[in-house]
Amino acid sequence: MIKNLNYIDETVFLKEKSLFFKESWILVAHKNELANNNDFVTLEYFGNKIFIQNYNGTLKSFQNVCLHRFNTIHEEPYGNRVSSCLYHNWTYGKKGNVIGLMCRNSFEKDNISALRLKEYEIDYCGDFVFIKLNDQLDRSLNDYLGNVFASLAEISRHFGAKTIDYTIEHKVNWKLLVENVLECYHCTSVHENSFAKMGFGSVAPEKFDFFEAHSWCEFPKGDDVKPNKIIEKSLADRTFKTQGYLHFYSYPNAFISSVEGKGFYFGFMFPESPSKTNLRVRYFAPKFEKELSESQQNIIDFINNSSNESLDLVLNEDKKIVENIQTNLEHFKDSSPIFGDEEFRILKFYDYFNKKELNDI
Incomplete structure (x- = not known):
């Protein structure tokens, strides 16, 4: 008992x-799902919307919410396109920074260049992709498994x-x-x-x-x-x-x-x-x-x-x-x-x- x-x-x-x-560490994807540039996989874990994306061969993971008006960036569970919010086309690069938006001059006072999506640390077990939810956790994936x-x-x-x-x-x-x-x-x-x-x-x-x-x-x-x-x-x-x-x-x-x-x-x-x-x-x-x-x-x-x-x-x-x-x-x-x-x-x-x-x- x-x-x-x-x-x-x-x-x-x-x-x-x-x-x-x-x-903290969770298994989210296999590399085969993210093999091509702009391939992405999304998940929502206890209310946290997250995506993992291939940026020209580099896998990065960010919070899946646009910093402009908080729309979801990628709605689909997986796909292939740039990480661009479909509400006003704010587009994000591999550092989580805004690399494109309409009418940029109208936002100059808001210091758009300093904005960053929340990033999650990525590590690998073979071809499995893990992300670390808690950035305060001082434990490697190898030690975790x-x-x-x-x-x-x-x-x-x-x-x-x-x-x-x-x-x-x-x-x-x-x-x-x-x-x-x-x-x-x-x-x-x-x-x-x-x-x-x-x-x-x-x-x-x-x-x-x-x-x-x-x-x-x-x-x-x-x-x-x-x-x-x-x-x-x-x-x-x-x-x-x-x-x-x-x-x-x-x-x-x-x-x-x-x-x-x-x-x-x-x-x-x-x-x-x-x-x-x-x-x-x-x-x-x-x-x-x-x-x-x-x-x-x-x-x-x-x-x-x-x-x-x-x-x-x-x-x-x-x-x-x-x-x-x-x-x-x-x-x-x-x-x-x-x-x-x-x-x-x-x-x-x-x-x-x-x-x-x-x-x-």
């Missing part, structure tokens, strides 16, 4: 929000092109999403037509590692599942191959996973309230050792579409369960959940998180 966990109280949620900002850094960096180098990017609203507390993804104890029952058919959930994991609240785990594949020869042949030249389902949790907000290196899922949590969490879903094709022919690419596109459909099925199966749990919590707010040995990553997570709550809040 662990201490009682409150999933519904507004005061508890606000304390957790404060703790997240003290933790600890011994999980190397494994996370390795898998990041095998991401191909992004195939999907959308957001699903979950009417649940953020902790329920974390609990759900940190175990495969539910896979054979909830994911009977997806993970279970692929052979996952019936064999206990033997490979895993932890650092503070971060963790990774490889869930082995059962021996009784026959491989699809067409898919195996088509994906034979992918650069990353593993026999199992590999899953990373980067505290506090990100989930990275891959089934046998055949594609890569990147989930990003946006806690909105005690009972609402948005999940941004991104999926990436695998990277290949050599350039594909047109016919090979057509097959890979078909496999990617099938993977996207399977991912959507899994996510909605989980969503149904965790939303059902949330509706019951009002009647169990003074009770603790029970976690067994199969849910060891959840126990490790709460061991860290509960200590941080006591020490930092």
Whole structure:
């Protein structure tokens, strides 16, 4: 048993929000999303609007709010254009400074040249892009991720092109999403037509590692599942191959996973309230050792579409369960959940998180 966990109280949620900002580093993008000049990715984290953009090969991150009349600069979750507010065309450069605006002479008295968008520090774990929310935190990204850094960096180098990017609203507390993804104890029952058919959930994991609240785990594949020869042949030249389902949790907000290196899922949590969490879903094709022919690419596109459909099925199966749990919590707010040995990553997570709550809040 662990201490009682409150999933519904507004005061508890606000304390957790404060703790997240003290933790500071969050995983926001993969370099493949920002490969070209003017590529950008946006996010809104606990009300803070932020964008990351490629400025002629240099990635920078700024507050996504124009300094003129406070309109949002980039409205879309991702895209490619200059960082220009579409209200009055105020345009910003890689230092966050105003480099273009209409009727500049009319603003001379306001010292426009001294204005700067709030900037967030960027660092990298392989090809993953992190930003630091709290500029007072004196802790490097490498130190923040600890011994999980190397494994996370390795898998990041095998991401191909992004195939999907959308957001699903979950009417649940953020902790329920974390609990759900940190175990495969539910896979054979909830994911009977997806993970279970692929052979996952019936064999206990033997490979895993932890650092503070971060963790990774490889869930082995059962021996009784026959491989699809067409898919195996088509994906034979992918650069990353593993026999199992590999899953990373980067505290506090990100989930990275891959089934046998055949594609890569990147989930990003946006806690909105005690009972609402948005999940941004991104999926990436695998990277290949050599350039594909047109016919090979057509097959890979078909496999990617099938993977996207399977991912959507899994996510909605989980969503149904965790939303059902949330509706019951009002009647169990003074009770603790029970976690067994199969849910060891959840126990490790709460061991860290509960200590941080006591020490930092």
